Amino acid sequence: MIKTRVTEMLGIEHPIIQGGMMAVGLAELAAAVSNAGGLGILTALTQPTPEDLRREIARCREMTDNPFGVNLTLLPTINPVPYDEYVQVIIDEGITVVETAGRSPEQYMEAFNNAGVKVIHKCTSVRHALKAEAIGCAAASVDGFECAGHPGEDDVPNLVLLPCAVSRLRIPVIASGGIGDGRGLAAALALGAEGVNMGTRFVATREAPVHHNVKQMMVESSELDTALIFRTLRNTARIYKNSIAKEVLSIEGKPGDTDFSELQPLVAGARGRERVLEQGDTDDGVWTAGLVMGLIDDIPSCAELVSRIVAEAEDIIENRLQSMLQRA
Numbered sequence: 001m002i003k004t005r006v007t008e009m010l011g012i013e014h015p016i017i018q019g020g021m022m023a024v025g026l027a028e029l030a031a032a033v034s035n036a037g038g039l040g041i042l043t044a045l046t047q048p049t050p051e052d053l054r055r056e057i058a059r060c061r062e063m064t065d066n067p068f069g070v071n072l073t074l075l076p077t078i079n080p081v082p083y084d085e086y087v088q089v090i091i092d093e094g095i096t097v098v099e100t101a102g103r104s105p106e107q108y109m110e111a112f113n114n115a116g117v118k119v120i121h122k123c124t125s126v127r128h129a130l131k132a133e134a135i136g137c138a139a140a141s142v143d144g145f146e147c148a149g150h151p152g153e154d155d156v157p158n159l160v161l162l163p164c165a166v167s168r169l170r171i172p173v174i175a176s177g178g179i180g181d182g183r184g185l186a187a188a189l190a191l192g193a194e195g196v197n198m199g200t201r202f203v204a205t206r207e208a209p210v211h212h213n214v215k216q217m218m219v220e221s222s223e224l225d226t227a228l229i230f231r232t233l234r235n236t237a238r239i240y241k242n243s244i245a246k247e248v249l250s251i252e253g254k255p256g257d258t259d260f261s262e263l264q265p266l267v268a269g270a271r272g273r274e275r276v277l278e279q280g281d282t283d284d285g286v287w288t289a290g291l292v293m294g295l296i297d298d299i300p301s302c303a304e305l306v307s308r309i310v311a312e313a314e315d316i317i318e319n320r321l322q323s324m325l326q327r328a
């Protein structure tokens with residue numbers, strides 16, 4: 001058993017969290033991760049309305065008795081999101097852990113803290129992690145440059161970002177980005193993290209509610225198969241490098257400012273969700289994936305994955321590292 005302040009704080013068996021994932025973070029996956037002893041997370045904005053989130057929380061409760069969280073991604077959107085109402089549903093439904101990402105969750109901290117909801121803010125820089133601590137977050141998840149989704153614009157990978165954050169923060173730090181096996185967990189703990197947050201690795205599991213082709217493509221892909229789009233818009237996103245991603249990059253590579261209206265039909269979330277994640281055409285829309293694809297060789301259940309990661313990390317700590325110590 002690996003015990004840390006994160007396992008204690010969240011009331012979970014293993015220090016493994018499944019990060020919020022648009023279109024993937026549904027009850028099936030979150031409950032499977034929580035049943036495996038980690039922390040599953042529902043993605044609030046995958047639910048079209050706050051009332052749908054309420055129903056999804058109820059559905060997840062039917063599938064697990066263990067704690068699970070909700071991700072609230074605070075990013076600018078084309079259609080305004082009724083964030084206050086999502087926050088109220090989270091509180092009303094007795095959710096005890098929220099993962100926020102994107103903008104600072106400052107304006108919701110009072111409501112969350114008054115309701116006893118622990119906020120884990122996921123961010124990509126030490127300065128944002130310090131801000132999260134200052135506004136009362138219970139932990140900071142640090143997303144290194146390896147991560148799927150939005151790595152920020154600083155491009156600092158976790159081998160440096162994580163210990164930099166750990167040195168400066170008092171609240172527990174969770175390592176996010178690039179972790180997919182027990183080696184990653186052991187390394188993150190060695191660097192000072194008290195838990196890991198994984199996205200990409202959990203997509204290639206039996207319970208992830210996405211088409212099998214997507215999972216299989218991740219098995220067949222390597223660490224070289226992602227692309228960084230939206231760099232020209234300073235809203236970088238790491239996605240799977242398919243022909244749509246390449247088309248986006250070539251539009252962004254044209255001289256002058258990028259015209260988002262040219263990109264929109266290619267990158268529309270609904271297109272990625274329907275054509276890739278639901279219908280399984282992995283080349284016909286954008287989908288988020290991280291460098292850790294290079295470490296994905298199978299499609300296990302969440303229970304198999306979580307127990308394998310923990311066993312491998314324990315073995316590394318107990319045997320491999322111990323055996324390297326020279327005693328006088």
Ligand SMILES: Cc1cc2nc3c(=O)[nH]c(=O)nc-3n(C[C@H](O)[C@H](O)[C@H](O)COP(=O)(O)O)c2cc1C
Nearest residue numbers: 019020021022101147148149177178198199200290
């Ligand atoms: C398919 C997919 C969708 C994601 N959607 C979101 C999201 O909506 N909100 C968010 O905060 N993070 C999102 N992420 C990022 C993850 O929560 C996590 O921070 C990231 O995947 C960690 O890097 P890793 O993929 O290397 O494990 C997404 C990741 C994936 C793979």
